[in-house]
Amino acid sequence: MNTVSDNPVLGVRHKLPNPCGAHLVARALKRHGVEVLFGQSLPSALLLVIAEFGMRQIAYRTENAGAAMADGYARASQKVAVVTAQNGPAAALLAPGLAEALKASVPIVAIVQDVKRTQTDKNAFQELDHPDIFRGCAKWVRRVTEVSRIEDYVDMAFTAAASGRPGPAVLLCPQDLLLEAVTPDSDGERRASLGTYPLDRCVADPARINEAAQTLAQAKHPLIVAGGGVHLSAAHDALARLQESASLPVATTSMGKGAVAETHALSMGVIGYFMGTRGMARHMRASIDRADCVLFVGDRTNQNGTDSWTLFPQSARYIHIDIDSQEVGRNYEALRLVGDAKLTLAALNEAMLRVDLSKRRAARSEVEQKIAAGKKAFHDEARGMLNSDAVPIRPERLMNDLRGVMTPDTLIVTDASYSSIWAMNYLTAGYAGQRFLTGRGLAGLGWGFPAAIGAKIAHPSREVVCIAGDGAFAHMWSELETAVRMKIKTTIIVLNNQILGYQWHAEDVMYGNHTDACQFSPVDHAAIARACGCEGARVENPAEFKPALERAMRSSFTTVIDVVIDPKAYPPLTLYEGARLFDRQT
Numbered sequence: 001m002n003t004v005s006d007n008p009v010l011g012v013r014h015k016l017p018n019p020c021g022a023h024l025v026a027r028a029l030k031r032h033g034v035e036v037l038f039g040q041s042l043p044s045a046l047l048l049v050i051a052e053f054g055m056r057q058i059a060y061r062t063e064n065a066g067a068a069m070a071d072g073y074a075r076a077s078q079k080v081a082v083v084t085a086q087n088g089p090a091a092a093l094l095a096p097g098l099a100e101a102l103k104a105s106v107p108i109v110a111i112v113q114d115v116k117r118t119q120t121d122k123n124a125f126q127e128l129d130h131p132d133i134f135r136g137c138a139k140w141v142r143r144v145t146e147v148s149r150i151e152d153y154v155d156m157a158f159t160a161a162a163s164g165r166p167g168p169a170v171l172l173c174p175q176d177l178l179l180e181a182v183t184p185d186s187d188g189e190r191r192a193s194l195g196t197y198p199l200d201r202c203v204a205d206p207a208r209i210n211e212a213a214q215t216l217a218q219a220k221h222p223l224i225v226a227g228g229g230v231h232l233s234a235a236h237d238a239l240a241r242l243q244e245s246a247s248l249p250v251a252t253t254s255m256g257k258g259a260v261a262e263t264h265a266l267s268m269g270v271i272g273y274f275m276g277t278r279g280m281a282r283h284m285r286a287s288i289d290r291a292d293c294v295l296f297v298g299d300r301t302n303q304n305g306t307d308s309w310t311l312f313p314q315s316a317r318y319i320h321i322d323i324d325s326q327e328v329g330r331n332y333e334a335l336r337l338v339g340d341a342k343l344t345l346a347a348l349n350e351a352m353l354r355v356d357l358s359k360r361r362a363a364r365s366e367v368e369q370k371i372a373a374g375k376k377a378f379h380d381e382a383r384g385m386l387n388s389d390a391v392p393i394r395p396e397r398l399m400n401d402l403r404g405v406m407t408p409d410t411l412i413v414t415d416a417s418y419s420s421i422w423a424m425n426y427l428t429a430g431y432a433g434q435r436f437l438t439g440r441g442l443a444g445l446g447w448g449f450p451a452a453i454g455a456k457i458a459h460p461s462r463e464v465v466c467i468a469g470d471g472a473f474a475h476m477w478s479e480l481e482t483a484v485r486m487k488i489k490t491t492i493i494v495l496n497n498q499i500l501g502y503q504w505h506a507e508d509v510m511y512g513n514h515t516d517a518c519q520f521s522p523v524d525h526a527a528i529a530r531a532c533g534c535e536g537a538r539v540e541n542p543a544e545f546k547p548a549l550e551r552a553m554r555s556s557f558t559t560v561i562d563v564v565i566d567p568k569a570y571p572p573l574t575l576y577e578g579a580r581l582f583d584r585q586t
């Protein structure tokens with residue numbers, strides 16, 4: 001056994017035993033198909049040896065950004081992402097990112113350093129009760145304490161992350177365990193590769209699938225609502241087949257946007273809590289109200305997606321396909337189809353061949369006409385804002401210009417707050433399976449830019465465009481330096497209204513006033529970008545936006561386009577309907 005090994009990253013020899021616990025972790029990660037680790041040097045032993053296994057570190061500036069990078073990478077790549085952090089404060093900073101991933105069902109393995117085994121519970125430097133921190137934001141939290149069990153635990157972490165309802169798993173690794181010398185060959189070496197998701201696909205009860213087929217065939221006005229689970233399961237082709245062959249109208253949630261092509265005659269667009277004036281699906285309400293059968297697919301029926309559980313008729317019959325049995329019947333008692341969305345939709349498609357679809361065929365043209373009329377009414381209502389030359393700029397105009405410039409290959413990533421709602425309503429999913437990555441699991445500010453970095457790592461040849469509010473972007477400015485240092489090119493559109501818009505407007509509507517936290521001093525985000533070595537463009541006139549966007553997308557450098565937008569602009573939240581927030585918009 002050697003006591004030193006070559007380190008191809010630093011070009012120096014280091015004093016790790018070879019092999020040691022860190023090699024076992026790295027070898028297992030390699031076996032699971034891991035190519036990148038989002039980290040910041042720690043645990044050092046691990047990050048020092050990964051290059052020997054052909055893996056590299058994407059070095060973040062802050063841990064909360066690192067977790068969001070891992071999230072964006074996992075969503076875009078269909079692979080389990082790996083993020084690492086030091087014990088204590090660094091570990092704690094992973095919590096918001098992992099919480100988003102937990103809610104949005106995104107598989108991440110977090111490898112977190114823990115204090116030396118012999119120093120446990122002695123107030124060692126940065127010792128913290130990690131399991132208690134992570135219990136609320138991870139599916140699985142374990143500490144491995146024996147080198148002989150390292151591979152078992154890494155495999156358990158990947159299994160937890162990628163199987164069932166995907167989500168984050170946290171593996172705590174004591175510092176000394178990673179440095180412990182190990183015997184090179186072990187008989188019990190594992191061989192499975194567990195790094196893609198869904199790890200296991202299982203199908204719902206066939207008898208219930210037949211019942212669902214009958215119910216959908218016999219209903220007067222059936223409707224499908226597709227959530228983010230359709231993307232996670234890569235079930236869009238099966239869903240598109242069901243939509244087309246059974247003539248079923250499909251709406252999506254925000255997370256499900258792109259589960260079907262929004263250009264399809266039977267697609268209603270994104271529904272939920274933003275069906276107010278100029279909302280994309282505003283005029284679909286009658287079609288939802290009359291539904292007597294609703295099929296949810298991969299949808300957690302959350303508050304936003306159901307407009308506070310008011311959107312769907314109480315009298316409707318519900319059918320729910322979900323991998324998580326707890327989600328089925330949580331808010332709507334349903335025919336329970338617990339299983340993977342892709343397999344279960346495929347089985348449902350087969351079952352549809354055995355039922356009489358004459359009702360569906362007969363109803364199709366009327367359903368399509370209603371949807372077409374709803375889309376036309378939306379375009380008529382929104383056209384003015386979509387083409388507005390107003391200064392300060394209307395966000396609808398920006399989305400319209402972005403829609404014209406983006407290609408089917410462009411990957412859109414949005415932050416929380418209004419940025420996601422503008423994108424949901426005014427960008428169009430042109431094909432089934434088109435992804436719009438949005439941090440709506442928990443809607444924490446700041447997720448967008450680092451998630452865009454992660455998505456770019458997953459798809460280096462695709463253009464990645466991030467849309468973020470100025471409040472949100474301030475959470476993650478520091479990662480501009482990461483983008484430069486790691487040569488990760490994205491385009492960031494900062495919607496600079498110089499306020500916490502959603503906060504301000506919602507407080508005004510709900511309380512008649514807003515606090516003094518909501519207004520910022522002026523910030524030039526383009527100048528910040530340039531100071532970090534990125535490109536920066538400041539846009540104050542709508543005509544300047546499209547050329548700036550085209551320039552940014554052509555450039556090989558990360559560009560921040562700081563767009564000064566109208567602080568009075570608010571998206572079509574139903575909460576604001578009738579509130580007459582600002583006279584000029586209502």
Ligand SMILES: Cc1ncc(C[n+]2csc(CCOP(=O)(O)OP(=O)(O)O)c2C)c(N)n1
Nearest residue numbers: 417418444445469470471472499500501502
């Ligand atoms: C981490 C975090 N802190 C606070 C909030 C509460 N919040 C929701 S929207 C919002 C305002 C966001 O402002 P900005 O990012 O500038 O977007 P805008 O609404 O102005 O478009 C706030 C503070 C949150 N969602 N996440």
Ligand SMILES: [Mg+2]
Nearest residue numbers: 469470499501
């Ligand atoms: Mg703002």
